[in-house]
Amino acid sequence: MTSWTLECSACVPVRTRDADGFPGVCDVCGSPYLVRYAALPSPEAKSLLRCQRWTMWRYDGWLPLASGEHPVTLGEGGTPLLKVERLAARLGFDHLWVKDEGVNPTGSFKARGLAAAVTRAVLAGAKQFVVPTAGNAGVALAAYAARAGVEARIYAPTSTPKTILDQIRAFGGDLLLLDGHIGDCGIAARLYAANTGAIDVSTLREPYRIEGKKTLGLEIAEQLGWNLPDVIVYPTGGGTGLIGMWKAFQELQQSGWLRSPLPRMFTVQAEGCAPIVQAFESGAERAAPWPDPRTVAAGLRVPGPLGDRLMLRALRESRGGVVAVSDEALSTAAHDLQVGEGIDAAPEGGAAVAGALSLLRRGIIRAEERVVVFNTGAGWLYRA
Ligand SMILES: Cc1ncc(COP(=O)(O)O)c(C=O)c1O
The missing domain is CATH 3.90.1380 (threonine synthase, domain 1, chain A)
Incomplete structure (x- = not known):
């Protein structure tokens, strides 16, 4: 048990x-x-x-599920790890895979974390939830709350892509739009939780979203025959995916399930909001809040993540690193994934490919290394 x-x-x-x-x-x-x-x-x-x-x-x-307990689930996870040989050849990689999280229920990897968090809280008796979101976490919370028959209040920036907002409403989420960024939405969410008793499932303000995200790492390990890749390139905002995957790899190693060493982990951020890139490069343990965050990759617009220390620790322990990419580069790379491989990439997925390419060109990743990049969400959610 x-x-x-x-x-x-x-x-x-x-x-x-x-x-x-x-x-x-x-x-x-x-x-x-x-x-x-x-x-x-x-x-x-x-x-x-x-x-x-x-x-x-x-x-x-x-996972945090005791025997006899049933999860709140929409069938999340089990997403394809796609070898992208044509794209790899064009960019100069020998072995490149895309983990396509856009095909999850609710259209992003956020499904994994919210399924785990809603499951635990509902088992403990929760009837009401709240989350601040850059978009996709709000869609996921709205859907998993609906699946559990409970209520969800969601705070999102007015700049969130319209289709994402429509999806939150479609799942019955009680959506409030605020001028500002996800940090401003977080303040409103904490106030709402304090006033109503709603459970706040903000990134890293409860421990179970990370456990759901851990399954990204467990799945890659199994899909590659328990031989982890050399390099993982991940588009990072609040950090749940990066921290969760690193925790999964450490747990797999402790339990003797792996046939390989652990991968080097790389964070990709947008040039217009790169607090983790800046902190890593300056040798800091914490990230300074990024003033005036701007990027079309809404999920990367997180100026002051609570998980900064854990992200920086994972990047350094894994001997990985950081890279910032322009909105132009990430949009071009998302388009390349769409027309070149048929993968409907979100801008954040484009950022991962653009980041990997920049690391390759600078010799930080070698062509012969086995590289996994993440498309964390579905491109259609960003189209009006
Ligand atoms: C599509 C997408 N990718 C990446 C991220 C970054 O998430 P995190 O760093 O919390 O794993 C987000 C967050 O909203 C997102 O929606």
Whole structure:
């Protein structure tokens, strides 16, 4: 039976608490909690995967779900890892894959985290949720709240792509638009949670979205025969995907499931909002808030992420790095994925490809390395 506690990601000495109720951030220092399992699946448990359906819940032994508990699910996960040989040849890579998260229910990788967070909170009795969003997390929360029969309040910037806003409303989300960016929406969401008792599922303000995102890493490992790639290039905003994947790789390594070393992890941000790139390059442990964030890749418009310390730690521990790309470069790369490979990339997916290319041209990635880039969302969500 799976059991776990919560560990503060910053307190020294390490501070833990039990997982009852609705855990938020550490009540001493305000940093995110991470889930620590009493035991992880043994290598023999690999054979059990054969009997599991291709959704993220096939990895239930790695997830915060006790036996007898049922997840709130729309069939999220199990997305294709596509070898893109034509694009690779054109750009100069020998081995390039795209993990296509745009085909998830709700059109983005946000489905994984919100499925996990809504599942845990509903099992603890939640009836009402709130989230600030750059767009896709709002669609996912609206859909998973509908699936669970509970309510969702969503705060999004007025600049969010219209189709994404339409999807939030289509799933019955109670949408409020604010002038400003996701940080301003976060302030409104915390106030709403304090006034109403709604559960705040903002990025890293509860510990379970990260666990859902971990399945990105578990899936890549299984799809590549438990041989991880040399390099992962990931479009980063709040950091849930990067932090979740790095946690998955560390847990897989601890449990003896891997046949390879861990990959180098690279963050891609937009030139108009690159707090993690700046912090990494200056050797800082925390990121300074980015003034006046601007980019067409809405999911990357996160000027002051709460997970900055965890992201920077993952990038440095993995001996990876950072890269910033222009809106022009990321839009061109998204178009290349669409017309060159038939993959309906979001601008953030374009950023991953543009970032990988920039790293290759500067010799930071070598042509012969095995590289996985993430298309984190569906392109159609960004079309009016
Ligand atoms: C399509 C897309 N890609 C990437 C991101 C960045 O997410 P994170 O850094 O939290 O994993 C977002 C966040 O909204 C997004 O919607």
